[in-house]
Amino acid sequence: MVKITYAEQRLQSEDGESVLDTLLRNNIDAPYSCKVGICQTCIMQCTSGNLPEDSQKELKPNLREQGFFLSCQCYADNDLQIQLPKSEQLFVTAQLIEKQCLSPSVYRLRLQTATPLFYHAGQFINLKRADGLIRSYSLASLPSEDNSLELHVKRMDNGDMSHWLTEGFNVGDNIEIDGPVGNCFYSSGSHDQALLLVGSGTGLAPLMGILRDALHNNHNGPVYLYHAAFKEDELYLDKEIKMLIESADNVHYKPIITQHMTENYVVTGRACETALIDHPDLKNYQVFICGAPAMVKFMQQRAYLAGASMNNIYTDPFENKELRKEPRD
Amino acid sequence: MSTLFEKIGSEAAVDAAVDIFYRKVLADDSISHFFDTTDMAAQHAKQKSFLTMAFGGPNDYTGADMRKAHAPLVEKGLNESHFNAVAGHLQATLEELNVPAELIGEVMAIAGSTKNDVLGK
Numbered sequence: 001m002v003k004i005t006y007a008e009q010r011l012q013s014e015d016g017e018s019v020l021d022t023l024l025r026n027n028i029d030a031p032y033s034c035k036v037g038i039c040q041t042c043i044m045q046c047t048s049g050n051l052p053e054d055s056q057k058e059l060k061p062n063l064r065e066q067g068f069f070l071s072c073q074c075y076a077d078n079d080l081q082i083q084l085p086k087s088e089q090l091f092v093t094a095q096l097i098e099k100q101c102l103s104p105s106v107y108r109l110r111l112q113t114a115t116p117l118f119y120h121a122g123q124f125i126n127l128k129r130a131d132g133l134i135r136s137y138s139l140a141s142l143p144s145e146d147n148s149l150e151l152h153v154k155r156m157d158n159g160d161m162s163h164w165l166t167e168g169f170n171v172g173d174n175i176e177i178d179g180p181v182g183n184c185f186y187s188s189g190s191h192d193q194a195l196l197l198v199g200s201g202t203g204l205a206p207l208m209g210i211l212r213d214a215l216h217n218n219h220n221g222p223v224y225l226y227h228a229a230f231k232e233d234e235l236y237l238d239k240e241i242k243m244l245i246e247s248a249d250n251v252h253y254k255p256i257i258t259q260h261m262t263e264n265y266v267v268t269g270r271a272c273e274t275a276l277i278d279h280p281d282l283k284n285y286q287v288f289i290c291g292a293p294a295m296v297k298f299m300q301q302r303a304y305l306a307g308a309s310m311n312n313i314y315t316d317p318f319e320n321k322e323l324r325k326e327p328r329d
Numbered sequence: 330m331s332t333l334f335e336k337i338g339s340e341a342a343v344d345a346a347v348d349i350f351y352r353k354v355l356a357d358d359s360i361s362h363f364f365d366t367t368d369m370a371a372q373h374a375k376q377k378s379f380l381t382m383a384f385g386g387p388n389d390y391t392g393a394d395m396r397k398a399h400a401p402l403v404e405k406g407l408n409e410s411h412f413n414a415v416a417g418h419l420q421a422t423l424e425e426l427n428v429p430a431e432l433i434g435e436v437m438a439i440a441g442s443t444k445n446d447v448l449g450k
Contacts, residue, residue: 297366297367300369301355301366301369304352304355304369305355305356307352309348310348310351310369310370310373
């Protein structure tokens, strides 16, 4: 039987159970969010024992060397002694310098750190509120052009963090952030490739980062951006995108209303379906898919079947714990 | 003496093959439901392990693993016709990549040797 030692408690791990499961089963309030190894909210540090490779593979080398691991991906085969990371090891302080309402539900937040963060546009960071609540937000800013971190926050009906960020968190206030995390970003090696960017809701945030990075690198191949929203006024960067790409002949933008037809936007349906009708053969494309997990997974499979290589499909599913009544199994 | 794996072109060949192979399998409605696509990247990695084995490359597959991994699928009705369909897609993949016929024969023999374990016989 594998034992997990945490805060001087010795816990028995059950078969097929992750370290996070063991902690939660014992009513330990360990931080977590997606439970599928993406968000890194559940990161912990191991002080004794051998970690399985899978529990560390998504972490940066310097974190791996220090024994950090993802507890939701850690199926231990030997006894482990673990602790929560000390805040200063992972988190840095950022200050809110601008908050702007972009649509009835989406706000743009700009954060500034004392030391510039090294990141790729399209990656995400984790925000940690003073009470320990952690949520992930994608970076729409470009490190070479912006001196602040741009996030798009959609106010969720049951979203504790998103309500607080949009209503209780004010310009001048500080918050702790860590990251960057994720591999959904532009690489200049793809200079001549066609890029297909498909996003729903605030899945547009990482795509804006990727689009701006491509423009900044004078991307040569065609770029197609599809943004889907439920209502016209939730196409929250419509004007901004049109202005941004006005002089870039190779960039094409198609906004999509997913529920009903409107005067200006005759295209309806899911973003992915429209994108696939326009681009039936995705061989040699790079495909970026961000937003609602069901859409992202569906599009990932369809893009692959349409000829895109798995290595050329980048996804950022916005796993959202707060929208579920019960935690994901 | 170079091994089958080296003759075919090692890992790069597996990468090229798995992309084509897995796409053929998913596009085949008679078998696609046996492939869990909730995590495409993980499923893609599994297909890579399988092809590495079929190409005679380094792997740690055992007959027991094969049996255990496919047991839930056998319960859902996995049978010889499905096995043959997957084998057919593997062969077509190799032909598409212009692998010499004699090497295709060797790969198919390795793949065929897993049949009883896969079908739980």
